[in-house]
Amino acid sequence: MNRAKVNQNINLNDYNDIWVIGEQREGKIHPVTIELIGEAKKLASEINKKVIAVVAGHEIDEEVNKLLHYGVDKVLYISSPLLKTFSTDGYSISIANLILERKPEIVLVGATSIGRDIGPRIAAKVGTGLVADCTKLEIDSTDGKILQTRPAFGGNLMATIICPINRPQMATVRPGVMQKAAHIDNPSGTVEVITPSLTEGDIIAKVVEIIKSCKKRVNLTDAKIIVSGGRGVKGPEGFELIRAFAEKLGGEVGSSRACVDAGWIDSMHQIGQTGTTVRPGIYFACGISGAIQHLAGMSESKYIVAINSDPTAPIFKVCDFGIVGDLKEVIPAMIEEIEKNNSFEV
Ligand SMILES: Cc1cc2nc3c(=O)[nH]c(=O)nc-3n(C[C@H](O)[C@H](O)[C@H](O)COP(=O)(O)OP(=O)(O)OC[C@H]3O[C@@H](n4cnc5c(N)ncnc54)[C@H](O)[C@@H]3O)c2cc1C
Structure with missing residues (x-):
């Protein structure tokens, strides 16, 4: 068995560099990797790390x-036929072994389904902790350690967590939370190919077949316009109006968790602390009260437009434009106006 050993009695000074665990699916780099590189570069510039x-x-x-074009100093490419298809064991063992060997100081992982699967396993294998779903990462100017902030107690307060005695300091960050690294034309970094000492016997759970979901996927993370419906749409049929409005604007349909929990819309549309984090150019919150857990996923939108019948709804405190009214009257009027002008641009 090729199991990495738990690292004890560590010397903190042995640890260097900031690592981003890049994610690829069917050979294509996931956008969260570029976002984490952007964040890692920001942190690295403060503590002078690679x-x-x-x-x-x-x-x-x-x-x-291609990753070199986002300004990384190096890519460590762990290459093996055993890693062609994602497996929890294959990926977590080979990455954990490399961490034990090379000793990075900070390791960032995307809080995707793959990252959530391997992140905690890697942390356990290398004997460190992991702060999941961070929304902010900062360097503590007094000691250079990383301050990892994430929502706690159902999102009612933000907790800042440190990792004082173990290394590496590990965090997962959800897609869409951090700014992407800028593309550069003439990169100076290098790629080092690593051959892991992995055997078939290390991979206990085998992938027998991959069956793709037949559902049409929504791409909320990259959407420029999102029209979201909340409990104020009053039922699954209320989303027909939300869909029609989104279609007219060339946007995607989002939702509050209340509607997902009620079974009115699929969970892939959920925006918020336990859904997707988005930062579109314009976000329409229709019949959404503005609970803190919903705001956690959309407050970085460039413009927020709220449509709500209750003038005291908390969403009006965070929106750029607020319309007090029944969404069943307001949205058709807006659709009519767009049709009259024949355009809508962000
Ligand atoms: C741990 C935890 C995680 C959570 N994660 C998430 C998350 O990821 N995303 C999320 O959204 N929530 C999340 N929640 C739930 C969150 O706390 C709220 O319950 C939820 O966001 C409320 O959804 P809503 O705004 O659609 O419904 P409500 O709060 O019921 O608001 C409905 C709004 O519709 C308005 N309205 C009613 N009729 C009309 C009408 N005809 N026209 C216009 N407006 C109308 C009302 O005035 C009201 O403001 C989480 C909660 C917990 C505890």
């Missing part, structure tokens, strides 16, 4: 090279 991306996979050299 930014290193780590990618596990096989025959994805071209895609791996």
Whole structure:
């Protein structure tokens, strides 16, 4: 068995560099990787560290090279036929072993389904902690340690967590939370190919078949316009109006958790603390009260437009434009206006 050992009696001074665990699916780099590189570069500039991306996979050299164009100092490409298809064991063992060998000081992982699967396992294998779903990362100017902030107690307060005695300091960050690294034309970083000492026996759960979901996926993270419906739409049929409005604007449909819990719309539309984090150019909150857990996922939108029949609804405290009224009257009037002008641009 190729199991990494828990790291004890560590010397904090042995640890260097900021690592981003890059994620690829079917050979394509996931956008959260670029967001984490952007954040890692910001942190690295304050503590004078190198930014290193780590990618596990096989025959994805071209895609791996692309990461250099986001300004990383190095890409560690863990390449093996055993890593061609994602497996919890294969990926977590090979990345954990590399961490034990190279000793990064900070490791950032995307809080995607894959990142949430391997992140805690890697942390356990290397004997450190992990702060999940961070919304803010900062350097403590007194000691250079990383301050990891995330919602706690159902989002009612923000907790800042440190990792004082173990290394690396590990955090997951959800897609859409951090700003992407800028693309550069002439990168100076290098790719180092690593051959992991992995055997088939290390991978206990085998992938037998991959069956893709037949559902049409919504791309909330990259959407420029989002029209979201809340409990104020009054039922699943209320989303027909939300969909019609989104279609007219060329946007995506979002939702509050209340509607997802009620079974009015699929969970892939949920925005907020336990849904997707978004930062569109314009966010329409229709019949959404503005609970803190919903705001956690959309307050970074450039413009927020709230439509709500209750003038005291908390959403009006955070919106840029507020319309007090029944969404069943307001939205059709807005659709009519757009049709008259024949355009809508952000
Ligand atoms: C741990 C935890 C995690 C959570 N995560 C999330 C999350 O990720 N995302 C999320 O959204 N929530 C989340 N929640 C739930 C959150 O606390 C709220 O319950 C939820 O956001 C409320 O949804 P809502 O605004 O649609 O409903 P409500 O709060 O019921 O608001 C409905 C609004 O519609 C308005 N309205 C009613 N009729 C009309 C009409 N005809 N026209 C216009 N307006 C109308 C009302 O005035 C009201 O403001 C979480 C809660 C917890 C405890």
